[in-house]
Amino acid sequence: MNSEFIEALEQIQKDKGINKDILIDALEAALISSYKRNFGTSQNVRVSINRENGEVHVYSQKNVVDTVEDELLDISLEDAKAINPKYEIDDVIESEVTPKNFGRIAAQTAKQVVVQRIREAERDVVYDQFINRESDIITGSVSRTAKGIVYISLGKTEAVLAPSEQMPTEQYNHGDRIKCYIFEVKRTTKGPQIALSRTHPGLIKRLFELEVPEIHDGIVEIKSISREAGSRTKIAVTSTDANVDPVGACVGPKGGRVQIIVDELKGEKIDIIKYSEDPIEYITSALSPAKVINVDIDEELKTAKVIVPDYQLSLAIGKEGQNARLAAKLTGWKIDIKAESQAK
Incomplete structure (x- = not known):
């Protein structure tokens, strides 16, 4: 490899935003494996790439020890001091072992490493772009x-x-x-x-945040959502401003705001109700559009017995129990609905 290789890395750094030194560090690590694989050795080696001219050098490494167990990995203190009297136990002695044809191997490895790193960097860019958009x-x-x-x-x-x-x-x-x-x-x-x-309740929440300025500004707050995707959704809203009707804000002038959301969901019905801290009032609203005569609650068991007019029973329960099921999920209360005649 040569100075043109270093210039190419600098161009990649400029175009792709991948630090040149990170690429060289990765290449040095990859060349260690390439050297051992191509030259059939298990000795410890270090590969160094000159950051200026791209020259590649391979150095074998041996640990200075009292007793040599593996001549490829160890060197005795006596032999080490023969090289340089300053060597001590646990020092590492390096000697260059760069093969003559290693430049060709280095060039092949460099191409693989750089391509892989560019691919990884592009994946990281995509990941970073979208991880910040979770729940959006x-x-x-x-x-x-x-x-x-x-x-x-x-x-x-x-x-x-x-x-x-x-x-x-x-x-x-x-x-x-x-x-x-x-x-x-x-x-x-x-x-x-x-x-x-397309089925997550969060889709409903974000659609309302996009279409209703009062929600975006924090004046109207979504307290709860229960949804059976493609069929019906119930959403409970409240207002931090007494002068702003939370339901009216979500419905919009002539129903325009909610209609945009219904159209996006291909006709899914949306019931918007006013949230209340009073569970009786909240449960009554949640069963809309059915009319409720009476709600008797057990706060300890969090159950509610609801009485509705006889002619409203099927509406309160809903098709296949959907209205009652969504109301229960919205409020967090177990709801038992009975007709007025049954209750008597």
Whole structure:
């Protein structure tokens, strides 16, 4: 290798942001393995690359010991002092053993190391870019599907929308642009893996934060979300300003804000209710749109017995129990619903 190699590393440092010294350190470590593999030796060696002209030198290393157990690794104190009287026990003696044709091996190894490091650096850039966006929304386009998995193009990388994170009511076609929730970013041997979701409650939260300025500004707060993706969501909101109606802020003028979110979720119904510290009031609101006559709670068991008019029973329970199930999940209370005639 020569000074042109050093210039190439400096250009990589400039273009890719990979420190030249880090590349040289990695190359020196890789050349130790290359030397041992190509020259069939188990001796300890050190490889040094000149930072200015790119020259490569290999040095064998031997430990100064009282008793030599392996001549490839050890040298006696007597023999060491014959080389230099200053040597003592535990010192390391180096001697150059650079093979004549080692430059060719070094060049091949350098190419492999540099390519690998550039690949790793690019993966690190992608990881750093997306690890800070966990729990956020991102827009991408459907690039392909395989074995039920939908791959979403995010520019320089692809993310994964697993079957369990796909909405049952949606079809994902090549080129479709969709908003997804980033719920996990992790390092793997093949680079960063970005896991997306269309079913996560966090998607609802972030969509409302994007569409409702009062939530973004902290005036309206989302207290709880319960969701059955593709079908129905209940969201409880409260306001830190008595003059701001949290439900009205989320619904928006003529229902415009919530409609944008419903459209993004392909028609998923969204019930927005006002949060209350009073569990009776909160449970009553959570069962909306059903009307409630009475709520009897057991705070110790955190259970609630709810009485509704007979004609409201099916509405309160919901199709296949969905309304009651979502209300229970939203409030954190176990809810038992009975018709007025049953209660009497």
